Amino acid sequence: MAVEAHSHPVGELTVADAHRVMQLHTECTVEGCRNKRAAYLTLVRAGHLVPDSGRPHWLL
Incomplete structure (x- = not known):
């Protein structure tokens, strides 16, 4: 898998893959990087990441 x-x-993505993507793509935005977006959604759905309540949740 090309993370x-x-x-x-x-x-x-597995949760482990998603964590690795988030570590490798620290300079990317969720809006601008499809890989980071997929990782973000995987971690939110798994309960490993809670979205900031002050930001738009258009991804969810």
Whole structure:
């Protein structure tokens, strides 16, 4: 699985993959990087990340 590329990941990310993507894509935004967006959504759905209540939740 290409977690370092900026393309959309192939298939579902595991929670471990999602954590790695978030670590590798620290400079990216969730809005601008499809890989980071997929990782963010995976972590939110798994309960590992709670979205900031002051930010738009258009991704969820």
